[in-house]
Amino acid sequence: STGSVSASPESYDESYLIPVSIGGTTFHLDLDTGSSDLWVFSTQQPASQRSGHTAYKQTGTKKSGYTWNISYGDGSGAKGDVYVDKVVVGGVTATSQAVEAATSVSSSFTSDTDNDGLIGAAFSSINTVSPQQQLTFFDNVKNSLSQKLFAARLRYHTAGTYDYGYIDSSKYSGSIHYVPVNTANGFWEFTASGVSGSSIADTGTTLLYIPDSNVDAYYANVDSASYDSSQGGYTFDCDESLPDWTVTIGSGSITVPGEYINFAPVSGNTCFGGIQSSDGIGFNIFGDIFLKATYTVFDQTQSSPRLGFAQG
Numbered sequence: 001s002t003g004s005v006s007a008s009p010e011s012y013d014e015s016y017l018i019p020v021s022i023g024g025t026t027f028h029l030d031l032d033t034g035s036s037d038l039w040v041f042s043t044q045q046p047a048s049q050r051s052g053h054t055a056y057k058q059t060g061t062k063k064s065g066y067t068w069n070i071s072y073g074d075g076s077g078a079k080g081d082v083y084v085d086k087v088v089v090g091g092v093t094a095t096s097q098a099v100e101a102a103t104s105v106s107s108s109f110t111s112d113t114d115n116d117g118l119i120g121a122a123f124s125s126i127n128t129v130s131p132q133q134q135l136t137f138f139d140n141v142k143n144s145l146s147q148k149l150f151a152a153r154l155r156y157h158t159a160g161t162y163d164y165g166y167i168d169s170s171k172y173s174g175s176i177h178y179v180p181v182n183t184a185n186g187f188w189e190f191t192a193s194g195v196s197g198s199s200i201a202d203t204g205t206t207l208l209y210i211p212d213s214n215v216d217a218y219y220a221n222v223d224s225a226s227y228d229s230s231q232g233g234y235t236f237d238c239d240e241s242l243p244d245w246t247v248t249i250g251s252g253s254i255t256v257p258g259e260y261i262n263f264a265p266v267s268g269n270t271c272f273g274g275i276q277s278s279d280g281i282g283f284n285i286f287g288d289i290f291l292k293a294t295y296t297v298f299d300q301t302q303s304s305p306r307l308g309f310a311q312g
């Protein structure tokens, strides 16, 4: 089988949401290659916590005694219990998917009423369900796909797609360049030339986080840029035209247009940069600011997983 689903940006491309059918109800979830839990808002939460969200009303079978509790890199988190239900994404069906129903979520999820939860697409080794880890949607369906892969085409300020089971050559230029993936930490982790340390491809992270030295070198070419500790990153005048940022990954190079690196206004005519420091995280995060310049293939067709990057 193959399928494709729209990925619609929230304001300023803060995240990209896909429609997911769970037990016959449609939820709008953040497809997150940086985590491995599929969780949704549920009627088990206080009404005030789930106001404005589509909430799961246990259509599936409860997995008694199973719980989950997740924390994300941005400090947000959620927890709850577990059901098994039918999940459909872009026409691709998992008949018995672990659906993690929230009993509590952190404030940033409650306040984002466009988002009804997350569908994790990192490796199942970091799924948080206890006492028995559960499989991601991709792991549950990959054997049924024409090719064991999915591909992300996120776009700047407009809807993109996630393709399942096939590569759509109309969505990129040039060729796809593949690099090996280290799965030891459960992420789609790879090495990028000219960017020290390990990097992860993470659709669930908004910005592009790279080492201080690379960040400083980039903003040295932006006249009005400075590090603003009160904002927690580099800011600049919103009217400045920004340089492109190019990186070599394997035998290919990807260019992020400067326009994409103006993330959002933070106050008045001051804007927050899409490139920020990864110092202190432990690895670099190639989030949406980068991914929206690419067609990225999350590929398990070989004996070892690999990532493919092409210019979008």
Ligand SMILES: O=C(CCCl)NNC1=[NH+]CCN1
Pocket: 032, 034, 035, 071, 072, 073, 074, 076, 202, 204, 205
């Ligand atoms: O948590 C991370 C970073 C992994 Cl190192 N990405 N995924 C995500 N989902 C919601 C916020 N961030």
